[in-house]
Amino acid sequence: MSKATRRSFLQKSILGGLFYTVGIPILQANNSLESVNLDSEFKLENSNYDKIDWKKIRAQFLFPKNRQYLNTASLGPSPRMVIDTVCKTIEELETTCSHGHHLTGKTHTQIAKFLNTSEDEIAVIRNATEGMNIIARTLRLKAGDEVIINTHEHVGGAAPWMALQKDLGVIVKLIDLDLDGEKNLKIIKNAVTSKTKAIAFSHITCTNGMKLPVKEIAAFCRNKNIYSCVDGAQALGMFPIDLTDMDVDFYTSSGHKWLFGPKGTGVFYMNKKWIKKLNPVFAGAYSDSKFDLNNLTMEYRDSVQREEYGTRNTAISLGLRSAIEFINTIGIENVAKRGRELSIYFRKGLSAIPGIEILTPESEEFSASMLTFRIKSKDNLKLNQQINSQYKIRLRGIYENNLDAIRVSFAIFNTFKEIDNLLLALKKITTN
Ligand SMILES: Cc1ncc(COP(=O)(O)O)c(C=O)c1O
Structure with missing residues (x-):
């Protein structure tokens, strides 16, 4: 290989990296993967907030209907179309031996x-x-x-x-x-x-x-x-x-x-x-x-x-x-509004329960779709485990900064009914 050819080869393999691996063309242009068809089945009829079908959105997530998951701040589950994209892309890339x-x-x-x-x-x-x-x-x-x-x-x-x-x-x-x-x-x-x-x-x-x-x-x-x-x-x-x-x-x-x-x-x-x-x-x-x-x-x-x-x-x-x-x-403004509405609803319910201290600012300027609280006379990290095991509601205990508190995340798949269930659980716990 001449110096010039070797340089051109090296530039191709390191710069582009697309068609060469150790000098062997792994894909010819005619069988490379040009694109993956990611057309989504998921469409909403209306993005006007009052008309959004939240049940339809919830149905896009794989976890069971009775799973009360209010912990998106730790890990957000992926909707069907994301999972489909990942699976489809892996399959197509593997079929064409392309890194894509x-x-x-x-x-x-x-x-x-x-x-x-x-x-x-x-x-x-x-x-x-x-x-x-x-x-x-x-x-x-x-x-x-x-x-x-x-x-x-x-x-x-x-x-x-x-x-x-x-x-x-x-x-x-x-x-x-x-x-x-x-x-x-x-x-x-x-x-x-x-x-x-x-x-x-x-x-x-x-x-x-x-x-x-x-x-x-x-x-x-x-x-x-x-x-x-x-x-x-x-x-x-x-x-x-x-x-x-x-x-x-x-x-x-x-x-x-x-x-x-x-x-x-x-x-x-x-x-x-x-x-x-x-x-x-x-x-x-x-x-x-x-x-x-x-x-x-x-x-x-x-x-x-x-x-x-x-x-x-x-x-x-x-x-x-x-x-x-x-x-x-869905529209990011609608997502934000839904999170706020759920959070405000929860805050209102919490405020009526004696002994609860809310650690999240109330105004929209300083808060969004999460709320952290603690029950004064309790070990809140243990309480979080109890809420999970006894009431099947997944939240997150906050040990950071010695807050000894519980954090609730309000995502697009969460419902007012789930919040009612959580409030009911907290009422029972505080009166025992
Ligand atoms: C504020 C903040 N930063 C960083 C992280 C870590 O995120 P990752 O696991 O994506 O690195 C988290 C996870 O909860 C977080 O809340």
Whole structure:
């Protein structure tokens, strides 16, 4: 092989990676998989909120009708069309011996549209934790630099920064938040010093479902040359999100919670202003726009999709696309409204039960479709187990930040009847 031919071969195999594996063409153009037909059977007759058939939506989920699952904040079950997409894609890819990387572009388009941003700012990753790790390492912080996190962060949102503390001597500053929501912007602003390089925080906290003022925090960070790093694991799919309007530096989320996407999917966003300035931590096939092994030169793509290096699981990427299509069929505003209505209904019922303390702010400005509460004189983690085993209602105990509380998630498949059942159970428990 001449030098020029070898270079061209190497460029093809590493750059494109589509038709060659160790120099052997595994697919000819005429039998490659051009597309997977993902036409959905699921259609709603009406997206006018008052006329939505919620029973029809519930019927798209596989878990039994009598299973009372109010824990989407931990794991969102996938509707039939997502499962079908994943299965169908695996089958078609296996039939044609293709990894199907070239099909994943439609997922980026779908996510970008859903979040009002550009495709080049979006990558599909494995989960929110991976996203926060990418952010933490991409910033190339040094010993003595400060990062602010808070006591309401999930381990996946906090551990990547704590790892920097261990590895590099980065100082992680831990602050507490105001459970009413109102004072959080001020608390965060007050924690900043001249050494602060990044503030990492959740859009919605996993502890008490509290909404943080992302746009205001991002504006403050911009002004101070601090990176704003948002963990949207509990927000994406719960209500409309406009990344252009929020203008954060980084945003990451799971695909397998409120989006009801396949397990092992996540979304990563990097503001385009950083794409040329911050190099990726890992690189491989698809990270580059130019690659020349002989001359040891490489240029990165001007796209966050450079994070999707190497061979990936196309089926779950397309499944994530279907998950967003499913939500779009209902309308994200309608999804958000339903979650709010269920949450308000539950709050009203809870308030009538003596001895219950609600830990989630009431206003829509500071909360959405989750509610956390505790019964004062009880061990609430044990109580959560009792509710699960005795009343067959699946919630989540909140041990984080020593809250000793119980979290309820209100998703599109949940019903007012389920909330009545939960309230009845709580009344029985509190009167015993
Ligand atoms: C706020 C928050 N961040 C991160 C995670 C971790 O998500 P994943 O498992 O997708 O990494 C969770 C999971 O509950 C979470 O609530």
